[in-house]
Amino acid sequence: MERKASTARSDLEEILADETAEPKALPLSLLQDITGDFSDDQQIGSGGFAVVYKGMIGNRAVAVKRLSNALMDETEFHREVQCLMRVKHKNVVRFLGYCADRQGSMEEFDKKLVMADVHERLLCFEYIPKGSLDKYIMDASREWGTCYKIIKGICEGLQYLHENHIVHLDLKPANILLDDNMAPKITDFGLSRCFDENQSRDITKTILGTMGYLAPEHREGGVIAHSADLYSLGVIIIEILTGQKGYQATDDVIESWSDRLEGSQRDTLCKQIRVCYETALECRDFDPKKRPTSALTIVDRLHEMETIQVKNTFKLRAFSSSVKKLRKGAIGILEVDILSARGLVSMKDKEGGLTDPYCVVKYGEKWVRTGTLFATAVPQWNEQYTWNVLDLNTVVTVAVFDDCHLSSSHGGDDHQMGKVRIRLATLETNRMYTQHYPLMVLTRTGLKKTGELHLAVRFTCRSWAKMLATYGKPLPPTIHIHHTDPITMPQVDPLWLQAEAVQRMVTRLARAEPPLRREVVEYMLDVDPQMFSLRRSQSNFQRIASLYSGATAVAKWFDDICEWKNPLSTILVHVLFLYLVCYPQLILPMVLVLVVMIGVWNYPRRPRNPPHIDTVLSYADQAQPDELEEEFDTFSTSTPDDIVKLRYDRLRSVAGRLQRELGDLAMHAERAQSLLSWRDHRVTPIFIMLSLVVAVVLYWTPLKVVVMVMGLYFLLPSRFRPSRRRTSMVFNLYSRLPSKDDSML
The missing domain is CATH 3.30.200.20 (Phosphorylase Kinase; domain 1)
Structure with a gap:
């Protein structure tokens, strides 16, 4: 023995x-x-x-x-x-x-x-030395990091049991032990059931367990299933978060924890608490079908949340470390003096009332707010702010708001009165710009001018060498970090990404003193332009068209040269052309000299003041009321069905024209492709033979002669060329080439 x-x-x-x-x-x-x-x-x-x-x-x-x-x-x-x-x-x-x-x-x-x-x-x-979880729950000074570790450990342990076809049936804090590292360990399998691989539920007449943790379907009907453990898990998580089993509002739970969380990580940890508590409430649903499908679903939810938070933390750390390096090499100082405003129009409902204005300035990650001046149309702030400048490719934004929270008779959101954006690259070094900037806001009824803002702005350079060196460096990490750390598929949706970013910024700035409200943050961050606007579409089309105006002017000038409208210019162009053909090594220097001449020519016409909002470029004056109503519509729409139908028909018309243009582009590309694809059995051999003849001619003919003949041909006056009213043979041949339009439904 x-x-x-x-x-x-x-x-x-x-x-x-x-x-x-x-x-x-x-x-x-x-x-x-x-x-x-x-x-x-x-x-x-x-x-x-x-x-x-x-x-x-x-x-x-x-x-x-x-x-x-x-x-x-x-x-x-x-x-x-x-x-x-x-x-x-x-x-x-x-x-x-x-x-x-x-x-x-x-x-x-x-x-x-x-x-x-x-x-x-x-x-x-x-042997587990720390005892059971129910003792730790009674500790009012418990830390969230430990609580989250316990919650996640219980979920992973329960996931393992369910994957091995085991239903615990007596999950409660007393049956969860804590080791020296506060890692939870599930114990007491006295009531557990082991299922076969193909079995997912059972019925029993003997109801055993602990009241308060028993799932309703098990307590009343004897149903044994994985969902019963999920119900118990929800009760345990609620106990860990609140210290009791009863229901509390989510915001109350988060608020009870917020004071105990570290300030720098409060937003991240509050999101963890929200996800855990909402998951617990979902687990405690009376209907088993409305609970999470499995413990694996909960674990995946926690892992996904951690992944997003780790990525965001990594980005913030990468940004912070990069900014620290940049701060050591700050290239200059930005000074912004908010002096005064004049002619401010009240944005409140009362007629003839005065404004309660204040200004908000944003540069980089730093936000500042002036004091609110009560009942005045000509406020005098005289406040100065300075920033270290790390990159000239940055913008300082100054906005004016009408405070609606000073008096109890008013309420609602603070009204925006307009804003000014100044890109530092447009400022001359060491020069003080002092001027009145017009304030205007675009509303459903049209463009409204609300007054003028008097600002003084100056960029002072500390080191010309560092300033010029920044033009050869990559953009700050917040702009290009997606190349090294791609965003996930849910973040591809710009509306989701925008809402997430705005919510984080609102949460942070709401704790400032005085606080900045959501409407202020959204206006400063230009949230609205993410939505469709016919006015902005027309403006962007005109911007693209204006870029090609230079090419149009060159084409007209070339046509005038060919028509000898200015004989002296035409003769000079012919001489220059022949000279460059004979000495091609001068072409590149000549182009660069021309660039220098254009730059010198434009120097006296350079902007004397930083550019401001252009109402003509923005199509603000020409926008129709219905277009503005559509632009300011909510998402999702709150417009009556008949108006939505009219807007939809208009959008279909615009999209139809765009679709036709895309089809024409595809048709021209397919015609060029058909030259060698034998879609037309007569054109392709002709093109091949013609290409062979041209290749032989170009081989035996000096390149200078070919260029000279072609150039002189294009410079010929119209009287020596075929009439322009008649299309060329090449164009006629190209227009007859087949495309794939015939194969389209």
């Missing part, structure tokens, strides 16, 4: 040392020996079904669970051992061995001695 006990002790020591070792059957004598014959001094816990003792194997501790004979039969014991033998996970308490001992004992019964069977059923586990 002693030899058997010694062997069992060695086996148990090996199991403790090797985490991959399988649990084994242990003799009762060994468990009695290591627990002092189940001494009361070694007792560390008790419940309705068992008593837990601490046992010592050398210098290692184990936990021995002695089950009650009266409350657990042989089948339930076998079921628990079966479940424990199947699990091995970092978030499930490690099972070391079991003992099922039956001995005969003479006992007195009805004044007679009878031989009775004494059953001993014991389970041996690793």
